[in-house]
Every structure is written in structure tokens, then in C-alpha cells.
Amino acid sequence: MEINFTHHQSAHCENGVVSNLMKFNGFEVSEPMVFGIGSGLLFCYLPFIKVNHAPAFTYRSMPGFIFNRFAKRVGVKIKREKFSNPKQAKARLDENLEKNNPVGLQVGVYNLTYFPDEYRFHFNAHNLVVYGKENDNYLISDPVMETVTTLTEGELEKVRFAKGALAPKGHMYYPIDFPKELQLEKAIVKGIKNTCKDMLAPVPIVGVKGIKTVAKQIRKWPKKKGVKVANHYLGQIVRMQEEIGTGGGGFRYIFAAFLQEASVVLKNEKLASMSKEMTEIGDLWRDFALDASRIYKNRSSKSDGYNNIATQLEVIADKEEVFFKTLKKVV
Amino acid sequence: MKKSDVPQDKSNLKSSGFKELCYAVDEKGEYTTEKSTGWEPKTIALDNAMEDINERVALAKEKVARNETSPIEYYMELAKMDLPILASYVGMWQWRVKRHFKPKTFAKLSSKVLQKYADVFEITIEQLKNINNGN
Numbered sequence: 001m002e003i004n005f006t007h008h009q010s011a012h013c014e015n016g017v018v019s020n021l022m023k024f025n026g027f028e029v030s031e032p033m034v035f036g037i038g039s040g041l042l043f044c045y046l047p048f049i050k051v052n053h054a055p056a057f058t059y060r061s062m063p064g065f066i067f068n069r070f071a072k073r074v075g076v077k078i079k080r081e082k083f084s085n086p087k088q089a090k091a092r093l094d095e096n097l098e099k100n101n102p103v104g105l106q107v108g109v110y111n112l113t114y115f116p117d118e119y120r121f122h123f124n125a126h127n128l129v130v131y132g133k134e135n136d137n138y139l140i141s142d143p144v145m146e147t148v149t150t151l152t153e154g155e156l157e158k159v160r161f162a163k164g165a166l167a168p169k170g171h172m173y174y175p176i177d178f179p180k181e182l183q184l185e186k187a188i189v190k191g192i193k194n195t196c197k198d199m200l201a202p203v204p205i206v207g208v209k210g211i212k213t214v215a216k217q218i219r220k221w222p223k224k225k226g227v228k229v230a231n232h233y234l235g236q237i238v239r240m241q242e243e244i245g246t247g248g249g250g251f252r253y254i255f256a257a258f259l260q261e262a263s264v265v266l267k268n269e270k271l272a273s274m275s276k277e278m279t280e281i282g283d284l285w286r287d288f289a290l291d292a293s294r295i296y297k298n299r300s301s302k303s304d305g306y307n308n309i310a311t312q313l314e315v316i317a318d319k320e321e322v323f324f325k326t327l328k329k330v331v
Numbered sequence: 332m333k334k335s336d337v338p339q340d341k342s343n344l345k346s347s348g349f350k351e352l353c354y355a356v357d358e359k360g361e362y363t364t365e366k367s368t369g370w371e372p373k374t375i376a377l378d379n380a381m382e383d384i385n386e387r388v389a390l391a392k393e394k395v396a397r398n399e400t401s402p403i404e405y406y407m408e409l410a411k412m413d414l415p416i417l418a419s420y421v422g423m424w425q426w427r428v429k430r431h432f433k434p435k436t437f438a439k440l441s442s443k444v445l446q447k448y449a450d451v452f453e454i455t456i457e458q459l460k461n462i463n464n465g466n
Contacts, residue, residue, distance in 0.1 A: 011352040011364070032354070032362070052380065053413065110411065116343050118377045122416050146349050146366070163419040164412075232383060235376040242373040244351045247364075248332060253354035257362035279356060283332060293372030296379060 002132035005102045007141040007148045011247035011254060012060075013127040015040065016143025017104045018067050020129055021175060022076075024102055027182055036258030037073050037187045038066030039194035041251050045205045045214050049165075052121060054236035057214070059250035061198070063106070063125030063166060067173070069194070073187035077177035082169040086157050089170035093130060096174065102131040102141075106171035108162020114142070114149050119244065124166040130156075144244050188262045189331045195255075196328040199320060208321045215313035222306050230306070231296040238289045252282030270330045274323070281319055288312045332356070334365050342369025343377070384411055395462055401437035402462045403428070406452045420451045 005024055010016030015034040022029045035041070039061060046056040060066075071078045083089035096103050108124040109115060132139035137150040151159070160170045199207035214237070221230035241250040247257075256278035263271030288309060295305045334355040350366035357363050391405040407417045418425040430436050431444075442456065449459045 009352050009366075011354060050413070052411075053383075116349075118343055118381050121411060144351065164416040167419065232379070235379045238372055238376045239380065242370060242376075247352065247354040248337075248367075253332060253362075257354050260362050275362075276360070279332070286332065289372045293375050297375050 001097060002134065002139060003097065003100050003102050005129070005131035005141060008143070009146050010143040012040075012245040012251075013143050014063065014066050014125075015254075017127040017129055018070060020141065020143060021102065021104060025175060025178060027178065029182070030257075030261060032254050032258035033184070033188075033261055034070050035066065035251070035254050036195075036262060037184070037191040038068075038070035039191050039198065040066045041195050041255045042198050043207055043210045043250075045210045045217075047205070047217075051123075052236065054233050057237050057240045059241055059246060063127075067104075069191070070187075071175070073190050074182050074184065075179040076175050078173055079176045080171065080173045082171050084169070086161055086170065089160060089172070090153070090157065093172060094133070096172075097130065097133055101174060102129050103172050103174045104129055105160060106168040106173075107156075107159035108164075108168060109159075110162060111155065111158045112142075113151070113155060114145070122162070122164050124162050124164060124168055184265050188265060192262070192327060192331045196324045199324045200328075208317050208324070211313055211317040211320070215310040215317065218306055218310040218313065219303075222303050227299060231299055234292045234309075235296050238292050241285060241289055249282030249285040252278055252285055256282060266331070268330065274327055274330060277323060281316065281323065284312070284316050284319070288316065334358075334363060337365040337367050338370040339367060340369045340371045340374065342371075342374040384408070392462065398434050400432050401434050402459055403437065403448055404432045405462050406448070406454070406459065410452060417451070421447045423447075 006020070008016070008020055008023065010019060010031045012031065012035065015031045015038070018034045018038075019029055019031045022034075042058065042061045044058045046058070049056040067078065070076075081092060083092070093103065093105075104127055106124070107126050107128060108122065109126045110120050110122045112120065112126070128143065129141040130138050131141055134150075136153050138153070138156050140149050140151050142149060160168055162168060201207045201209070203209060204213050218234070221233055225233065242248065247254040256275045259271050259275035259278060263269065263275065291305075291309050291312065295309070332353070332355045334357050337353045337355050350368055352364050353367045354362060355365050387408045388405070391400065391408045394400040395402055395405050407413070412420070414425050414428060418428045421428065431440065431448075445456050445459055449456050452459065
């Protein structure tokens with residue numbers, strides 16, 4: 001059986017799943033709109049969590065938060081289910097497909113066979129939609145892929161029950177109740193205020209302060225950690241920033257796209273100019289990644305290089321601080 | 332980023348036949364999306380990360396040969412795992428898994444425990460005991 005579901009490629013998986021499920025249910029909501037209303041933008045440095053033998057950096061809020069906040073702010077109800085038993089998880093999935101209901105699933109990336117090898121890490125917060133089943137194959141709409149794909153029953157079970165940090169435990173979700181009409185205005189304002197609050201949080205590892213902390217650390221890395229580790233850590237920052245799904249520049253461009261769309265909905269000209277500013281900040285993040293890559297490409301340990309990119313990060317942090325303080329007042 | 336500046340560099344994405352979506356502005360300053368085949372700074376970072384894993388695997392292999400660790404550590408590295416991830420997959424405490432890295436302890440493991448590891452790594456017990464078997 002196959003549900004009449006339209007696949008749209010998106011930059012990021014969670015926004016993409018939400019946007020695609022909303023479109024299936026007759027609501028035109030773009031990916032940046034979901035990201036902005038769900039307050040997806042963030043910066044967080046988690047030195048106590050090691051991912052792939054380097055500290056964790058994230059440019060977005062916790063998995064699941066975007067959809068939850070989005071749903072709450074526009075008045076959509078979501079049903080979420082987790083399972084301890086894979087058989088039950090499969091039965092519930094099949095039930096939904098038979099009822100013509102495409103569902104979102106949280107899955108682990110490592111066993112997604114259609115991903116290129118260097119993207120297959122033990123990362124458990126990827127999202128995709130299942131929209132049907134043909135014989136033993138589930139029909140999969142993975143938002144970051146250009147086209148739809150399939151997974152066998154065995155393969156799907158494996159990714160739904162991946163283990164480790166953020167284990168999905170068969171997590172399945174779908175919207176069950178919608179408002180008559182989507183009221184975006186208030187939701188947009190809430191989303192923006194929330195993002196400003198997060199980015200300006202008085203916590204040394206979060207938001208603008210988090211970026212400054214990382215800049216300080218970068219200056220210390222070559223001496224403290226040695227060339228190899230320092231280069232590895234830098235690579236980790238760039239990979240997280242430019243990971244498939246960020247839309248480029250650590251989600252800054254998606255956020256700028258959201259501000260542009262929001263300026264039209266709210267008829268607020270200032271938001272349009274804020275969007276331009278955010279694009280420029282996104283470009284600075286790209287420059288930072290480019291210069292960081294020159295260091296690890298040449299396996300250089302010259303502290304000049306490290307100091308230079310640390311300074312770049314500090315400039316970005318200062319700009320974002322001013323930006324979010326202004327943005328808070330614009331809406 | 333301008334739409335015309337969205338990088339189209341060579342990467343392994345391209346050989347796997349997919350492009351990723353980037354957000355960029357067109358000539359009128361309106362946001363739009365553009366597909367990208369890859370960006371060199373990211374490709375280098377990814378290649379380095381893969382190289383790092385290969386080095387870890389090679390090192391673990393040498394350690395197994397010198398009888399300094401058990402094949403479990405080798406297969407763990409091969410599966411891009413670390414101790415917390417492996418412990419979570421086999422459903423044991425981390426300290427217990429770490430003990431199983433000791434060749435002496437490993438030699439005494441029951442076939443039931445060995446099977447757990449073999450299942451996670453999707454190999455046979457024979458392959459688990461001898462890393463040169465079937466590889």
C-alpha cells in the first residue's frame with residue numbers, strides 16, 4: 001500500500017518531516033517557518049559529552065524540541081509513542097499505514113544504508129517519514145534526500161532501535177489534531193523571543209556566551225591538546241556547523257530565510273533588514289569554517305592560525321549579541 | 332550567501348548520487364534553496380574524521396596482535412563505536428565491557444556473552460575470536 005504523500009527535500013530532517021507532514025494534512029508551512037517558530041537556532045558547547053572522541057558542539061536545539069514548540073505555538077496536537085518491544089513498534093506502524101496515515105520516525109543514522117559511509121555515525125536523532133509498504137519494503141521519505149527511498153523490515157527495525165545516546169526506542173509521531181486555520185503571527189513572535197532568550201542566556205556554554213567560550217578554548221588547544229587533537233576538534237566544529245541539514249552556516253541561513261518570511265506575515269519591514277544582517281553573520285560563519293579548514297588541511301599547529309580563527313569567532317559572537325538584543329525589541 | 336555562491340565542490344556525496352539543500356539569496360535578495368554537491372572545507376573535515384577512525388582501527392588491530400587487548404576493542408573501533416555506545420548495544424555496564432578488553436578475561440568468556448558481542452557486530456563467534464577470520 002502506498003499513501004499519496006509528496007516528498008519535498010529539505011535541508012534539515014526534523015523541520016523537513018514536520019513541514020512535509022503538515023503539507024500532507026493540507027497546511028502549507030515552509031521549512032524555515034517550522035524552524036523559526038520552533039526556535040531551532042542555538043549554539044551550545046558540551047565539553048562533557050564526547051561525540052566521535054571530540055567534544056560536542058551543536059548549532060540547534062535538542063531533537064524533538066522544534067516540533068514540540070512548533071505544534072504548541074500553532075495549536076497542532078501530536079501523538080508520540082515509544083516502544084520497548086520491536087514487534088509492537090512494527091505493528092503500530094503498520095496499523096497507521098493501513099489507516100492512510102504517514103508517520104514520522106526518529107531513527108539512528110549508522111544503519112541507514114542509503115547514506116554515504118562518512119555520514120554514518122552513531123547519531124540517533126535523525127527523522128524520516130514512512131508513507132507506505134510494498135511487500136517487505138517500507139517506503140521512506142527522508143527529507144534530506146532528493147528522492148524517496150526504501151528500507152526492508154529488518155533495516156527499519158535496526159534504525160528504530162539503535163542504541164547509545166538519544167536512543168530512539170522506536171519513537172513514532174504524527175499530528176492528530178489541527179486548528180481550523182493556522183495563526184502564524186503570535187507563534188512567530190513567540191518563536192523569535194524564545195530564540196533571543198536562548199542565544200543571550202547567561203550560561204557560559206550556551207548561545208553567544210558559548211561561542212565566546214569556544215573561542216577561548218581554541219586558543220588553548222594547540223598547546224594543551226597537541227596538533228592532532230586540536231585539528232580533530234576543529235574538524236568537529238566545522239562538521240557540526242556544515243552538517244547535512246544545517247542549510248549552511250550553522251542554520252544561520254535558514255533562520256535568515258525565516259525572518260524574511262516572517263517580515264511579510266507580520267508586515268514588519270525591520271525583520272527584513274534583520275534577515276539581511278543574519279545572512280551576513282552566516283557568511284562570517286562560512287569564512288570561519290573556510291579558515292579553520294585551512295588549518296586542519298595543512299595539519300598546522302601554528303598558534304597564529306588558531307588565534308586568528310578564535311578572533312573570528314569572537315567577532316561573530318559580538319555581532320550575534322547585538323543582533324539578538326535588537327531582534328528582541330523588533331517584535 | 333548568494334545562490335550563485337553555493338559551492339559545487341567534489342565530495343563523496345556526489346559519488347553516492349545525492350545533493351544537499353542549502354539556503355541562499357537570489358539576485359533580488361529573496362531567500363531560496365539551491366542544491367549543493369559539497370563544500371571542500373567540510374569534505375576535508377569528513378575525510379579527516381574517516382582517516383582518524385581508520386587509524387584507530389589499525390591501532391586496535393596491532394594491539395590485538397600484541398595481545399594487549401581483545402578483539403572486542405578492534406570490532407568496536409571498526410563499527411565506529413566507543414565504550415558507552417557498545418555497552419548500550421550489548422546491554423552491559425561500561426566497566427564490564429572494558430574488562431572484556433583484557434585478553435585474559437576475554438579468553439574465559441562464556442559463549443553466551445560472546446554471542447551477544449557477535450550479534451552486535453554482525454559476525455560469527457569464530458570471527459570474533461580471530462580478527463583475521465573472514466576479514
